[in-house]
Amino acid sequence: MIRSFFYIVLLILITRTAYAESEPSIQSTTFTDGYTLDIGMFYANSDSNFIATNPKTGGTFPVDFEDELLLAEAQYLPYFEFTFSFNQRHNIYIDWKSLDRKADTETVSQDFILEDIDGKDYLIETGSKLNTSLNIDILRIGYGYDIWQGTNYAVGVSLGLHAMFVETAFKGTIGICVPDSTLCSNSVATPEIIDETITAPLPDIGLYGSYEFYPGWIFDAHAHYFSIKYDDVDGSLVDVRLGVEAKICDNWSLKLAYNYYDVDVTIEKTRNIGNIEQRTFDYNINYSFTGPMFAVSYVF
Template sequence: MIKSIFYIVIMLLCTQSANASNIDNSDPMSIMDTFSLDFGVFYANSDSNMAVTNPKTGGTFPIDFEDTLLLAEEQYLPYFELTYTFNQRHHFYIDWKSLDRQADNNHVNEDFILEDIDGKDYLIEVGTKLDTELNIDILRLGYGYDVWQGTDYAVGISIGFHTMFIEAVFKGTIGTCIPDSSLTSLCSNVVATPEVVDDTLTAPLPNIGIYGSYELYHGWTFSAYAQYFSVAYDDVDGSLIDVRLGIETQCSENWSLKLAYNYYDVDITIEKQRKMNNNVLKTFDHNINYSFTGPLFAVSYRF
């Protein structure tokens, strides 16, 4: 879904750029209007977990997707960013990061219940073979304005939104339970279920940032930015830190290479509640921590 949205936006902006090519180049402001498309790879070191319920005591505890369910911690993943610069100081940008992982655990080592997925509870027992997928997409939209500009430097501020799309898929011998009013399930009636899918969409979470660039010498530019947000909204509590330092070298009029070092950390907690006997009761929290620290390499095309 998110990938399709991203590709549609790219097509629309490319269409706009084609129309813009018909503008009279005698207008100096129109000459400065450009699109820049970056595509490359980044290194991700991920950590993610969610709260589950102990079927014997009714208490909750965190289950780690990497340590317990064996999802990969380290991975090289694709990266895309599209930027539209106009009227010399203004920038619109959109970028997309994706983390899709899958792992098979032939022997689960503890009992736990996945609560309130499509109104049902699901039991995973010790010794069960469990296949797990965790797919996370992050879409970033924003606007930047150059507050200070010179012949070889620019410093600005940015505002934008991050939206996370999370899909967790569990496949195996999974029991279906019906909780009582205290949310303690004994799961006496277990029915084998081949697949459980939990989809979560976070509301757009705002961020603010600063950025700057400096041309060290002709064709070589140093750039940096930092973005941050922390917000609690309805049942979502989230924070983000995104810092990048990099060098860009221009290969030709339209092509350039970028090498950067990136620290990126998103921590999202989503509280779930269920209504039972006219009472609203908390069930469990999704806690997704998605982070990477390491190099990013991209090829940039300006048009």
């Protein structure tokens, strides 16, 4: 996923360079187009589960990634943010956040079936040892327009799209079930089972502002929001950030911010059996962060 982020950034750079070469040489005397790259860290808290099937009753129930499968609830994570500012008031931004976790469960406490992963069903029995990975990437692409500008401030609005990439992998002693039946073979050592899910791009709207209160010191803030229920996705996002940027030399700055960030997404997966739609491997993911963020920023 990180490669995709940098491919998009590279595409913008190449496109903008080609466009700049074709422009007349007249430049604004008060504003210069520019690129900003932020690389930072933040501390995230996560709560996620998936829907599994009870092999005895056929009913469904949630299995918690953190409580049952022992994935870490909190950890330090990287983030990247790229901004292209042009024509004085316009901004294109891309940011990427990642949550990659892995854990070993020595003894699974309950039987459950993973349904419809690559067209197959898998049985995990009580007492089995299981290695679980859950990788979540959130990519945001958007456009911002400065409505008000002054010599030391700017206020604008933004429109963006979020996409969530979820990859789940299981390794261990796992049984393979006969499709469309309740029969599952004895548990055997199974190669890694991988499920990859991508949400449709989810829209968000936002406000942002910046104010230079002392030469080289800038206060900035933004707030983004979306809430949507469409097709198989039901989700919401709140992202509020207040921060200070300190310029340390011509191109480099340090940024410290306080961020409230919360994504809550349910992804429903179904399949048709005998003209009846049945829920299979649903996700419910809550990815939240409240606390400080730190970044190094480079302008070029």
